[in-house]
Amino acid sequence: MRWSQFYLYTTREVPNDAEVVSHQLMMRAGMIRKAAAGIYTYLPLGWRSIMKMMDIVRREMDAAGAVELMMPAIHPAELWQETERWDAFGDLLLKIKDRNQRDFCFGPTHEEVVTDVVRRDVRSYRQLPLNLYQIQNKFRDEIRPRFGLMRAREFLMKDAYSFHAGADSLGETYEAMRAAYCRVFEDCRLEYSLVEAQSGTIGGSASHEFMVLAETGEDAVVSCPACGYAANVEKAEARPLAAAAAAGDQEELTEVSTPGATTISEVTDQLQVGADRLVKTLVYETEEGPVLALVRGDRDLNEAKLASYLGAQRLTMAGDEVVRRVTGAPVGFAGPVGLSPEIRRVGDQSIRQSSNFVVGANKADAHFTGVNWGRDVDLSEWTDLLLVTGGDGCPRCDGTLELHRGIEVGHIFKLGTKYSEAMECTYLDDQGKSHPMTMGCYGLGIGRTVAAAIEQNHDEDGIIWPLPLAPYEVLVIALNTRDEQVVELADRLYDQLQEQGSEVLYDDRDERPGVKFKDADLIGIPVRLVIGAKSLAGGQVEVSLRRDREKILVPIENAVERVLELLAG
Numbered sequence: 001m002r003w004s005q006f007y008l009y010t011t012r013e014v015p016n017d018a019e020v021v022s023h024q025l026m027m028r029a030g031m032i033r034k035a036a037a038g039i040y041t042y043l044p045l046g047w048r049s050i051m052k053m054m055d056i057v058r059r060e061m062d063a064a065g066a067v068e069l070m071m072p073a074i075h076p077a078e079l080w081q082e083t084e085r086w087d088a089f090g091d092l093l094l095k096i097k098d099r100n101q102r103d104f105c106f107g108p109t110h111e112e113v114v115t116d117v118v119r120r121d122v123r124s125y126r127q128l129p130l131n132l133y134q135i136q137n138k139f140r141d142e143i144r145p146r147f148g149l150m151r152a153r154e155f156l157m158k159d160a161y162s163f164h165a166g167a168d169s170l171g172e173t174y175e176a177m178r179a180a181y182c183r184v185f186e187d188c189r190l191e192y193s194l195v196e197a198q199s200g201t202i203g204g205s206a207s208h209e210f211m212v213l214a215e216t217g218e219d220a221v222v223s224c225p226a227c228g229y230a231a232n233v234e235k236a237e238a239r240p241l242a243a244a245a246a247a248g249d250q251e252e253l254t255e256v257s258t259p260g261a262t263t264i265s266e267v268t269d270q271l272q273v274g275a276d277r278l279v280k281t282l283v284y285e286t287e288e289g290p291v292l293a294l295v296r297g298d299r300d301l302n303e304a305k306l307a308s309y310l311g312a313q314r315l316t317m318a319g320d321e322v323v324r325r326v327t328g329a330p331v332g333f334a335g336p337v338g339l340s341p342e343i344r345r346v347g348d349q350s351i352r353q354s355s356n357f358v359v360g361a362n363k364a365d366a367h368f369t370g371v372n373w374g375r376d377v378d379l380s381e382w383t384d385l386l387l388v389t390g391g392d393g394c395p396r397c398d399g400t401l402e403l404h405r406g407i408e409v410g411h412i413f414k415l416g417t418k419y420s421e422a423m424e425c426t427y428l429d430d431q432g433k434s435h436p437m438t439m440g441c442y443g444l445g446i447g448r449t450v451a452a453a454i455e456q457n458h459d460e461d462g463i464i465w466p467l468p469l470a471p472y473e474v475l476v477i478a479l480n481t482r483d484e485q486v487v488e489l490a491d492r493l494y495d496q497l498q499e500q501g502s503e504v505l506y507d508d509r510d511e512r513p514g515v516k517f518k519d520a521d522l523i524g525i526p527v528r529l530v531i532g533a534k535s536l537a538g539g540q541v542e543v544s545l546r547r548d549r550e551k552i553l554v555p556i557e558n559a560v561e562r563v564l565e566l567l568a569g
């Protein structure tokens, strides 16, 4: 492709809403253009990398035995009502009406549609297992679309759904898909890790995420260097914590004055105790009413664990008004002592052995010290609510967990029968008995993975494409397009490389060398071939790799061969 005939406009300006480097570089390199928050045009250069990514995914999905189809972007409300996700999906679901005022949504995921397809065609265990996939635009009305293609509202996803007669068959396909995902991310030359994950609103029993480790990742993962245990912090477990406060004789329950102490550090300062001696009481609202959750004062509560323990579809931190109604006190002074037993309360298991601890007194400017379970507080529900962090003990061995940030590029789930039961997607076994199909689902973000590849492969001057995702393999630069000899040779080498099957972008623009080199660094094409008057005089051209930019002078007649060698290596 001749640059002069292509559609590629780079810019020096960094848009001020572009917080992460992949977003900045994709904008500057003329790969994407924002139409609205989280909604982008893939410009021709960007689209080429996206298509490469889709090709890799398609190849691995086909090799894993999945079958491609294409489902609609717009879904009728009735299907989402069958699974009750029309409401449960919340504001992420973009709802629309047609001219007859019928309800539709823009599909954020396709469990409902694919299950509706399969329940109409499949009757017998003999037709199973099945694995269907598509690469398609999703829409999720994300609260904070940001980071360009990484958290967009409209974005391309590869989503696959498998259907089985029983859990063993699902297990086999799940393994095959896990292996296929590993090959995809290896093919992209990405450094990634596979972590245990929370199933979230999709539901189901087991799930794993593929994380590209990067400072700018929105997810936090912990891993144990000793045994390899790795999990998203939403899901991670840790070895039980030491109890808050030393065991010993029970102290007296005492109300103490703590004027204005609404934060943990204010309470610990005023009472001169460590934060691990405090038990904090958090008030949440759920669709079943308010719930109190208790966790050690120096630690955070994991809301995903609480929601999944409660089976709550909606879980939000209660506002001032609800806190006052439930506890009778302003925010900051909630505690479990003396509250109506009607209010559900759940304790994190790591404070179960605690004694003589401090809690809010349910009135302004007061706390209790010397609090003990049983005598002062009746708590019957205990579960793991801890948000695990770096330095916690590994739950599988005696190692210590490390904390990293990651970008979730893929997520695979064992769904079980949640959707097939709700939608009556059944099969007959060899005895003629009917069962709901067991399902799996497998998502992979196309744009997010390309963005993650840039996060891992760039320098201060621009992108350094891993060859498999590069929009072009070779950039031929004619340094002075007013020099006929230069143009003649550059044209010839461009033609020859194309004949050899290379994907070549040819910078034939009438621009200064400085501009061409800056653009070359920015768009990051892996191999560069520069033709200028100076080297030409010596019968040579310059070949280099974007990765190290080390220039090699090559005799003109060997230039094509040298470029092909570099591409092969």
Ligand code: ATP
Pocket (backbone or CB within 6 Å): 109, 140, 142, 149, 150, 151, 152, 153, 155, 157, 200, 408, 409, 410, 411, 443, 444, 445, 446, 447, 448, 449
């Ligand atoms: P997240 O936790 O990041 O919101 P998710 O868990 O909701 O993602 P899934 O439903 O598992 O995402 O979707 C499968 C894949 O689709 C993700 O692993 C990710 O690569 C991609 N993806 C999800 N949401 C977005 C988005 N807003 N923009 C770009 N890609 C996305």
Ligand code: MG
Pocket (backbone or CB within 6 Å): 209, 408, 411
């Ligand atoms: Mg996910």
